[in-house]
Amino acid sequence: DAGVIQSPRHEVTEMGQEVTLRCKPISGHDYLFWYRQTMMRGLELLIYFNNNVPIDDSGMPEDRFSAKMPNASFSTLKIQPSEPRDSAVYFCASSLRQRSTDTQYFGPGTRLTVL
Amino acid sequence: AQKITQTQPGMFVQEKEAVTLDCTYDTSDPSYGLFWYKQPSSGEMIFLIYQGSYDQQNATEGRYSLNFQKARKSANLVISASQLGDSAMYFCAMREPAVKGSQGNLIFGKGTKLSVKP
Numbered sequence: 050d051a052g053v054i055q056s057p058r059h060e061v062t063e064m065g066q067e068v069t070l071r072c073k074p075i076s077g078h079d080y081l082f083w084y085r086q087t088m089m090r091g092l093e094l095l096i097y098f099n100n101n102v103p104i105d106d107s108g109m110p111e112d113r114f115s116a117k118m119p120n121a122s123f124s125t126l127k128i129q130p131s132e133p134r135d136s137a138v139y140f141c142a143s144s145l146r147q148r149s150t151d152t153q154y155f156g157p158g159t160r161l162t163v164l
Numbered sequence: 165a166q167k168i169t170q171t172q173p174g175m176f177v178q179e180k181e182a183v184t185l186d187c188t189y190d191t192s193d194p195s196y197g198l199f200w201y202k203q204p205s206s207g208e209m210i211f212l213i214y215q216g217s218y219d220q221q222n223a224t225e226g227r228y229s230l231n232f233q234k235a236r237k238s239a240n241l242v243i244s245a246s247q248l249g250d251s252a253m254y255f256c257a258m259r260e261p262a263v264k265g266s267q268g269n270l271i272f273g274k275g276t277k278l279s280v281k282p
Contacts, residue, residue: 082270092255092272105269138207147268149197149259150216155209 051075053156055141061162067129070159072141073122078154080147083116083126084140086158092140098124099147131163167191168258168273175278177246184231185241185276187256197259198239199270200230204252212254215239243278251280 054073062068074081082097096106101118109116113132118124128135138160142153169188177183189198200212215223215230223230231240243250256273 091274094269097269140209142209149193149195149261149268150214151197151259152199152211152214153259153270154211155201157208160207 053141053143053154055139055156055159057159058157059160059162061164062131063164064132065130066163067127068131068135068161068163070126070139070141070161072124072126072156074124074141074143075154076122078143078145080144080151080153081118081124082142082144082153083124084142084155086138086140087136095126128161131161133163136161136163167271168256170256170273170276172276173274175276177243177250177278177280179248179280179282180245182242182244183246183278185243185254185256185278187239187241187273189237189239189256189258191237191258191260193260195261198230198232199257199259200228200239200241201255201257202250202252203255203275204249209255213241246280248280248282251278253277 056071079100083095084092086092095108096116098118116126138158140155140158142155144151144153167190196217198215202210202212213223213225213228213230215232222232227244229242253275255275257270259270
């Protein structure tokens with residue numbers, strides 16, 4: 050079975066540009082999560098969806114960040130306009146459910162560099 | 165207060181030896197899950213092993229085993245017969261049930277960097 054798929058794997062952009070990160074969760078998983086990882090802050094949960102509906106976006110840093118899940122097999126995380134401090138690795142993860150026994154499976158991540 | 169504590173920022177182990185990576189956690193909920201993830205230098209987060217709070221036996225997955233001591237609230241990862249490819253960051257994580265205002269999200273420790281020496 051295919052795991053979580055993310056694209057692009059690497060993105061280099063200039064400050065002020067729009068960036069769109071994409072994620073395809075594992076088929077049949079009801080929950081999708083977006084994380085950001087930096088050296089300073091470690092792994093941070095940005096937002097998560099249940100059955101395509103955003104449930105908790107309290108981790109989204111500011112209005113420049115937005116996330117959508119138009120269907121069960123696709124989600125996007127958009128940054129507009131991007132800033133150098135947004136440089137990080139962005140992970141998408143999915144899990145079957147939200148019980149304490151459910152494993153979150155991560156995608157390979159998108160390494161974003163904003164110049 | 166930190167919910168997941170990994171006290172070893174870095175560890176060295178000789179190839180073919182066993183190594184234990186420490187993890188302690190803090191929760192008042194009787195139901196929770198504990199997870200270990202590996203992050204090699206290539207960056208992906210790889211799920212290794214899971215332990216449920218009600219599991220009677222320690223979890224094992226190949227060369228990985230979890231030394232679960234519930235009373236001490238510790239969930240140490242043991243890697244047997246270390247290989248060069250085990251060099252990576254290792255993250256311990258906990259998930260509580262999505263009840264009582266908790267979203268049931270995964271809470272990560274800061275990680276331990278393991279280096280395997282030939």
